[in-house]
Amino acid sequence: MMxxxxxxxxxxxxxxxxxxxxxxxAYREVSVDILGGAQFDPAYLAVNPQAVVPALxxxxxxxxxxxxxxxxxxxxxxxxxxxxxxxxxxGRARVRGLAQILAAxxxxxxxxxxxxxxxSQFGADEAAIAAWSREWMARGLGAVExxxxxxxxxxxxxxxDAPGMADLCLxxxxxxxxxxxxxxxxxxxxxxxxxxxxxxxxxxxxxxMRQPGAPKA
Amino acid sequence: MMxxxxxxxxxxxxxxxxxxxxxxxAYREVSVDILGGAQFDPAYLAVNPQAVVPALxxxxxxxxxxxxxxxxxxxxxxxxxxxxxxxxxxGRARVRGLAQILAAxxxxxxxxxxxxxxxSQFGADEAAIAAWSREWMARGLGAVExxxxxxxxxxxxxxxDAPGMADLCLxxxxxxxxxxxxxxxxxxxxxxxxxxxxxxxxxxxxxxMRQPGAPKA
Numbered sequence: 554m555m556x557x558x559x560x561x562x563x564x565x566x567x568x569x570x571x572x573x574x575x576x577x578x579a580y581r582e583v584s585v586d587i588l589g590g591a592q593f594d595p596a597y598l599a600v601n602p603q604a605v606v607p608a609l610x611x612x613x614x615x616x617x618x619x620x621x622x623x624x625x626x627x628x629x630x631x632x633x634x635x636x637x638x639x640x641x642x643x644g645r646a647r648v649r650g651l652a653q654i655l656a657a658x659x660x661x662x663x664x665x666x667x668x669x670x671x672x673s674q675f676g677a678d679e680a681a682i683a684a685w686s687r688e689w690m691a692r693g694l695g696a697v698e699x700x701x702x703x704x705x706x707x708x709x710x711x712x713x714d715a716p717g718m719a720d721l722c723l724x725x726x727x728x729x730x731x732x733x734x735x736x737x738x739x740x741x742x743x744x745x746x747x748x749x750x751x752x753x754x755x756x757x758x759x760x761x762m763r764q765p766g767a768p769k770a
Numbered sequence: 771m772m773x774x775x776x777x778x779x780x781x782x783x784x785x786x787x788x789x790x791x792x793x794x795x796a797y798r799e800v801s802v803d804i805l806g807g808a809q810f811d812p813a814y815l816a817v818n819p820q821a822v823v824p825a826l827x828x829x830x831x832x833x834x835x836x837x838x839x840x841x842x843x844x845x846x847x848x849x850x851x852x853x854x855x856x857x858x859x860x861g862r863a864r865v866r867g868l869a870q871i872l873a874a875x876x877x878x879x880x881x882x883x884x885x886x887x888x889x890s891q892f893g894a895d896e897a898a899i900a901a902w903s904r905e906w907m908a909r910g911l912g913a914v915e916x917x918x919x920x921x922x923x924x925x926x927x928x929x930x931d932a933p934g935m936a937d938l939c940l941x942x943x944x945x946x947x948x949x950x951x952x953x954x955x956x957x958x959x960x961x962x963x964x965x966x967x968x969x970x971x972x973x974x975x976x977x978x979m980r981q982p983g984a985p986k987a
Contacts, residue, residue: 602920603913603916620866622870623863623864623870627859627860642844643844645843646840646843649839650840653839653874654820654837656874657870658837661874661875670902675894685887685891692883699820
């Protein structure tokens, strides 16, 4: 059985959780206490020397996979049904581009090591760090909203009428944005897709607050 | 002919430039003056509403592609020879993971919009911003070095004996790191790969300081 090394709050682990659910792959999750520094334990560094989550043990004895988007691509190549990417190269590029606006240009700006550094290097307090995080999520979500509104080729989801790699990246950022006081009022396409995610247990069950270890509401 | 919208200093545009050279694809580059705000001109927003480079017009009349790693994947799918990813899914996951350590977890922390925000929100001066950038590049390069040293499956390059998607991401970060005073003394595998890049015009000609618009020496 596959083993996902994650953490309740990690939006990157959440992406993999959703992909595993969409593809119907059995796995168990091991929580790495990122907020408590457990990613630096030698036992975890043996799993992922970068000291971040997620990592995925694939159950075949090979070394754990690392980096969420690389894991998603591996899942897509080895468990192709249902597909998380469209079949045509241009469509695949669009979905990957949307995913990367969120997973490369947005989320890495908000992770614990960045928040810690903003405090230690610049003296940022909790409110300033929240404002920083909200700003980058607003920009990332705004860029995706603009793309969806303008491209005119999204269906119900980011690309067509089935959920895919962009949607599962989007759902995590939407959750983080709302948690820090952001609203989707000016982002109607994203609000529509987020509502579809909320109504789909394969997405909703992957949310941070529904994971073991999360604080009670 | 393909048109790459780039900027001399952009490490993300540099990645695409190298991939186009490795694959022997003819293109011309249009410079978008990111430091002067030209990414917000309506003409460029029509190319890429996210207001970032690179974007790639593919010459077939379709909408421009966006996000460097999505562009690299599109190039790989449509122009498969020479390959920038290995053939096996696990190897592909490793190369994509290495690329993402640099292109998702490292480089987005250093781009002009972040440097601007560090100044405007936290009053960071040039030296503080350089220290911030150097820190994240050191961590990203350190993670890649650790992987290469430990995995024991790299050849001359990051993965095997031909250059690929991880190497072209690596070369840009190495250049940025050295430019900000970093050294590769503790990173022998990366130093070896960077030397291979320096000696290969397909890599070396893509460097920021060799682009039109770059300051003299």
